[in-house]
Amino acid sequence: MSGGIRVIHYGLGAIGSQIARLVLSREGMRSVAAIDIDEGKAGRDLGRVIGLDRPLDIPVSKTLASALEGREAEVVLHSTDSFLEKVIPQLREVISAGLNIVSTCEELAYPAAQHPKLAVEIDTLAKERGVTVLGTGVNPGFIMDTLPLVITGVCQEVHRIHVWRRVDAGRRRLSLQRKAGAGLTRAQFQEGVKARRVGHIGLRESVALIAGALGWELEAIEESLEPVIAERPMRTQFLEVGAGQVAGVHQIGRGIKDGQEVITLDLEICVGLEGARDTISVEGRPSIKLTMEGVHGDIATAAMVVNAIPRVVDAPPGLVTMADLPLVQAGLDRSPLSL
Amino acid sequence: MSGGIRVIHYGLGAIGSQIARLVLSREGMRSVAAIDIDEGKAGRDLGRVIGLDRPLDIPVSKTLASALEGREAEVVLHSTDSFLEKVIPQLREVISAGLNIVSTCEELAYPAAQHPKLAVEIDTLAKERGVTVLGTGVNPGFIMDTLPLVITGVCQEVHRIHVWRRVDAGRRRLSLQRKAGAGLTRAQFQEGVKARRVGHIGLRESVALIAGALGWELEAIEESLEPVIAERPMRTQFLEVGAGQVAGVHQIGRGIKDGQEVITLDLEICVGLEGARDTISVEGRPSIKLTMEGVHGDIATAAMVVNAIPRVVDAPPGLVTMADLPLVQAGLDRSPLSL
Numbered sequence: 001m002s003g004g005i006r007v008i009h010y011g012l013g014a015i016g017s018q019i020a021r022l023v024l025s026r027e028g029m030r031s032v033a034a035i036d037i038d039e040g041k042a043g044r045d046l047g048r049v050i051g052l053d054r055p056l057d058i059p060v061s062k063t064l065a066s067a068l069e070g071r072e073a074e075v076v077l078h079s080t081d082s083f084l085e086k087v088i089p090q091l092r093e094v095i096s097a098g099l100n101i102v103s104t105c106e107e108l109a110y111p112a113a114q115h116p117k118l119a120v121e122i123d124t125l126a127k128e129r130g131v132t133v134l135g136t137g138v139n140p141g142f143i144m145d146t147l148p149l150v151i152t153g154v155c156q157e158v159h160r161i162h163v164w165r166r167v168d169a170g171r172r173r174l175s176l177q178r179k180a181g182a183g184l185t186r187a188q189f190q191e192g193v194k195a196r197r198v199g200h201i202g203l204r205e206s207v208a209l210i211a212g213a214l215g216w217e218l219e220a221i222e223e224s225l226e227p228v229i230a231e232r233p234m235r236t237q238f239l240e241v242g243a244g245q246v247a248g249v250h251q252i253g254r255g256i257k258d259g260q261e262v263i264t265l266d267l268e269i270c271v272g273l274e275g276a277r278d279t280i281s282v283e284g285r286p287s288i289k290l291t292m293e294g295v296h297g298d299i300a301t302a303a304m305v306v307n308a309i310p311r312v313v314d315a316p317p318g319l320v321t322m323a324d325l326p327l328v329q330a331g332l333d334r335s336p337l338s339l
Numbered sequence: 340m341s342g343g344i345r346v347i348h349y350g351l352g353a354i355g356s357q358i359a360r361l362v363l364s365r366e367g368m369r370s371v372a373a374i375d376i377d378e379g380k381a382g383r384d385l386g387r388v389i390g391l392d393r394p395l396d397i398p399v400s401k402t403l404a405s406a407l408e409g410r411e412a413e414v415v416l417h418s419t420d421s422f423l424e425k426v427i428p429q430l431r432e433v434i435s436a437g438l439n440i441v442s443t444c445e446e447l448a449y450p451a452a453q454h455p456k457l458a459v460e461i462d463t464l465a466k467e468r469g470v471t472v473l474g475t476g477v478n479p480g481f482i483m484d485t486l487p488l489v490i491t492g493v494c495q496e497v498h499r500i501h502v503w504r505r506v507d508a509g510r511r512r513l514s515l516q517r518k519a520g521a522g523l524t525r526a527q528f529q530e531g532v533k534a535r536r537v538g539h540i541g542l543r544e545s546v547a548l549i550a551g552a553l554g555w556e557l558e559a560i561e562e563s564l565e566p567v568i569a570e571r572p573m574r575t576q577f578l579e580v581g582a583g584q585v586a587g588v589h590q591i592g593r594g595i596k597d598g599q600e601v602i603t604l605d606l607e608i609c610v611g612l613e614g615a616r617d618t619i620s621v622e623g624r625p626s627i628k629l630t631m632e633g634v635h636g637d638i639a640t641a642a643m644v645v646n647a648i649p650r651v652v653d654a655p656p657g658l659v660t661m662a663d664l665p666l667v668q669a670g671l672d673r674s675p676l677s678l
Binding site for chain 2: 329330
């Protein structure tokens with residue numbers, strides 16, 4: 001824990017804690033402070049809060065100001081909420097303190113999609129303060145936007161992009177199962193959607209990120225969200241789903257250009273789903289089809305955030321997306337690529 | 340053909356010509372000059388040389404100096420040879436003229452692998468002249484190095500990378516079939532390998548690029564190269580392969596670290612090969628497996644070169660690799676990503 005990039009953890013939920021544990025294992029970075037508004041976490045030692053069996057001598061603070069007392073850092077790893085309007089006061093505070101941000105806030109992956117004014121504000125403030133702000137994760141941030149864009153690198157023309165992501169929620173933590181609506185009645189599911197407790201956040205951002213990077217001007221981004229109904233009773237480590245109850249969620253984001261659906265992002269997160277995998281189809285010259293197995297959402301999101309740190313610290317100031325950064329890959333903390 | 344990045348074509352073989360045709364279709368760039376040492380091409384119009392049915396009013400020059408007379412440009416698209424020692428005089432001349440380079444020279448994808456002194460020379464000269472130099476293509480440049488690295492972005496740990504590329508040479512141009520040794524006897528194959536006419540160039544570069552980017556210090560890079568023998572007679576558009584003759588080539592590049600084979604790049608280029616596809620396995624936390632179909636080598640190499648142009652023009656000076664650049668994707672010439 002001597003040198004390296006100094007990191008502050010902002011938000012110590014399931015993902016934030018996993019991020020903090022991963023930072024501990026990396027040579028080129030170290031945790032110097034942590035923040036969580038949860039009364040049950042603030043005041044305790046970071047090591048205990050993230051589930052280690054030893055203290056890290058870093059008290060979890062309730063505010064950024066107290067976390068920064070007597071400490072310096074380069075980057076804040078931010079993992080508190082999915083919605084930009086909820087986290088914007090936190091982002092403003094962090095940027096104003098002159099700290100770079102890597103955030104799992106889904107709407108920050110491409111904030112221009114739904115909050116163009118906030119996107120401009122973040123970009124302007126970040127440039128004023130000389131820091132870089134990135135929203136990333138497995139999705140949005142990788143499977144349904146960055147990876148399809150990477151594939152287009154070997155295409156002379158691209159006409160249409162279609163991505164299918166199939167996630168077995170039964171093998172994931174309870175909060176993801178809840179987000180998928182597993183175990184709810186149809187009526188409870190609709191209530192949950194209305195209250196934005198149920199459903200994946202970020203499809204619109206992924207559609208807009210692809211379109212923006214490809215230079216496609218979309219006339220519309222559409223989104224549908226339906227429950228997937230269990231045909232037989234199922235049980236996970238955390239909950240039960242009766243036959244006829246909701247097993248999960250099926251969401252589709254669509255990007256429309258010149259009357260054609262040129263981007264389709266089709267996501268199913270379900271308990272009991274078989275054949276979990278990701279499939280990407282790029283129609284163009286040439287047409288390419290890719291299937292991928294093994295990308296575990298939580299592990300992947302924590303990995304993306306931590307792997308992105310060196311790139312974000314090195315990037316020019318402003319609001320950036322995954323499409324603006326050099327390759328985010330494992331190993332960046334260890335040694336720079338020597339030529 | 341009004342604004343945009345001004346491009347010079349250096350080398351108008353099969354790939355160079357395809358690159359030139361692709362540049363013509365892109366809004367954000369235009370061809371201003373062309374060079375080929377071939378007596379049959381120099382002096383003729385670029386449009387005719389690359390197979391268009393119309394002239395482009397750009398004469399193909401024999402030298403860079405005459406190509407540059409009265410013209411300015413930002414980038415040279417270089418496609419003349421696979422070996423760094425052969426192209427280094429050309430690269431020196433282009434860099435000295437203050438022009439960025441995107442080259443299909445396989446050994447330039449990661450020149451430190453086999454020519455560390457030349458790598459330093461290119462980097463130093465490029466920085467002096469304020470230009471950026473990139474070697475790229477489908478392989479090396481994408482399938483067996485960049486794409487596996489992209490996948491590691493969602494990994495917390497990476498232990499081993501294994502890539503299989505299976506190419507049906509029967510559907511490709513004659514020169515690739517020749518490079519694969521198709522139709523040769525075993526003895527002719529071995530002669531061809533010795534003379535470096537037969538075999539894929541770039542495996543060592545891909546192994547070294549992966550290792551360099553992941554911060555892995557390899558104690559050895561090994562390479563094997565064997566003929567694949569035809570069991571039955573086969574015929575392509577260009578040549579015949581008798582039973583018992585060579586159908587293609589099977590090459591494996593291996594990266595050894597701490598006594599373990601941590602990188603395996605397994606390439607088969609064969610006439611009559613069935614199930615052409617690319618497979619990437621990243622063993623780590625988590626382990627990820629990806630399969631991809633449809634990446635046609637020539638189309639992909641031309642695409643990578645042209646798609647990389649805006650990134651190379653914007654990059655800081657020096658010798659760079661695909662791992663240093665922001666996403667190389669389609670559409671970069673059209674409109675910058677607006678936030």
